Amino acid sequence: MAAASSRWTPAAGLLLLLLLLVPFAAIPSRAATPAASSTAIFQLQGNVYPTGHYYVTMNIGNPAKPYFLDVDTGSDLTWLQCDAPCRSCNKVPHPLYRPTANSLVPCANALCTALHSGHGSNNKCPSPKQCDYQIKYTDSASSQGVLINDNFSLPMRSSNIRPGLTFGCGYDQQVGKNGAVQAATDGMLGLGRGSVSLVSQLKQQGITKNVLGHCLSTNGGGFLFFGDDIVPTSRVTWVPMAKISGNYYSPGSGTLYFDRRSLGVKPMEVVFDSGSTYTYFTAQPYQAVVSALKSGLSKSLKQVSDPSLPLCWKGPKAFKSVFDVKKEFKSLFLSFASAKNAVMEIPPENYLIVTKNGNVCLGILDGAAAKLNFNVIGDITMQDQMVIYDNEKSQLGWARGACTRSAKSIMSSFP
Numbered sequence: 001m002a003a004a005s006s007r008w009t010p011a012a013g014l015l016l017l018l019l020l021l022v023p024f025a026a027i028p029s030r031a032a033t034p035a036a037s038s039t040a041i042f043q044l045q046g047n048v049y050p051t052g053h054y055y056v057t058m059n060i061g062n063p064a065k066p067y068f069l070d071v072d073t074g075s076d077l078t079w080l081q082c083d084a085p086c087r088s089c090n091k092v093p094h095p096l097y098r099p100t101a102n103s104l105v106p107c108a109n110a111l112c113t114a115l116h117s118g119h120g121s122n123n124k125c126p127s128p129k130q131c132d133y134q135i136k137y138t139d140s141a142s143s144q145g146v147l148i149n150d151n152f153s154l155p156m157r158s159s160n161i162r163p164g165l166t167f168g169c170g171y172d173q174q175v176g177k178n179g180a181v182q183a184a185t186d187g188m189l190g191l192g193r194g195s196v197s198l199v200s201q202l203k204q205q206g207i208t209k210n211v212l213g214h215c216l217s218t219n220g221g222g223f224l225f226f227g228d229d230i231v232p233t234s235r236v237t238w239v240p241m242a243k244i245s246g247n248y249y250s251p252g253s254g255t256l257y258f259d260r261r262s263l264g265v266k267p268m269e270v271v272f273d274s275g276s277t278y279t280y281f282t283a284q285p286y287q288a289v290v291s292a293l294k295s296g297l298s299k300s301l302k303q304v305s306d307p308s309l310p311l312c313w314k315g316p317k318a319f320k321s322v323f324d325v326k327k328e329f330k331s332l333f334l335s336f337a338s339a340k341n342a343v344m345e346i347p348p349e350n351y352l353i354v355t356k357n358g359n360v361c362l363g364i365l366d367g368a369a370a371k372l373n374f375n376v377i378g379d380i381t382m383q384d385q386m387v388i389y390d391n392e393k394s395q396l397g398w399a400r401g402a403c404t405r406s407a408k409s410i411m412s413s414f415p
Helices: 110-118 198-204 283-296 407-412
Strands: 040-047 053-060 065-072 079-081 132-136 142-155 164-174 187-190 211-216 222-226 237-240 249-258 268-272 279-281 302-306 309-314 332-336 342-346 352-354 360-362 364-366 375-377 385-390 395-400
Touching (some): 040 407, 110 142, 164 198, 198 222, 237 342, 249 283, 279 283
Parallel strands (some): 279 364
Antiparallel strands (some): 040 222, 053 142, 079 187, 132 142, 249 268, 352 360
């Protein structure tokens, strides 16, 4: 997670309207090659509200055991809560992962060096036989552990493969200020741009290209993929990746519009981060959006306090879905100067939620309160579109469409 969110966050990690709801089955994909099985596809679970995250089941170890991992394109390191033994761990959905003595990654390993340099340390390990790490988070959370290597089961088209991949064995986790608590996942799936990222490791081993994507459904679930076999060849808005500090995925600076009218704020530096449940705007664009929204609302909506999010409204009767109140709100647009006609539409369903109390709440949060100096496009805004992180060509892409297809049906559609 590159930014402050409702989940752990490292302190250091859309298309135009005419394409709305075009099913991905109707979008032509890249021509199949003999290496069509070089793409792995995973089913996602979770949602923006009330779960607060999307996660994937990864089968790890020998014999393979299932673990829930939070999908995070805003950080590099994948890690599991680990019985090494555990010094301080949260209550997790599955039994703690137990490493073997021969799975330790030595301090001299290139991935250890890369991890330490990425977090500003001097690559000093207490023992040359192992690579220790500590990640601190902006919400007072942290993860401490050692790097290990074990087999991951990857679902390819014809069969599963089980490459050995390096990840963190976290034996000391702190979430917030209350110590050990119930955690919804067993760990983190780090998919950032750094060399320790799983997709970077798969590239290094010649298993998949360094391309990944996800499709998050507003109905919950969706799919995640590594490789480029199912990347559409048309109807995708592409922008070059911008170089910013950290290994973040950024489309560069975008100009913000509300109902196709400029909000008069300077261009915004933007980061795509699936590890952030909500979208964050820095102070000026956040205040401009709130003012524009409030000025367009009818008197039937009254601002109300709701524990779910800071800014909420109630209507004459409880809302059941965003579509009950969508007519009161307008679309936002981000126009990126780095590519021609590169516009991301953010319709109301991509920035609002309806809570269990029947209120509608703004899912764009104040980044200044979270001490952010850039803007984060989180899960809520990336829903119902395929978002593609192409590290081979250093470009980001998005294409709107339903994300309800199962990973199995997508795999079976390969020629």
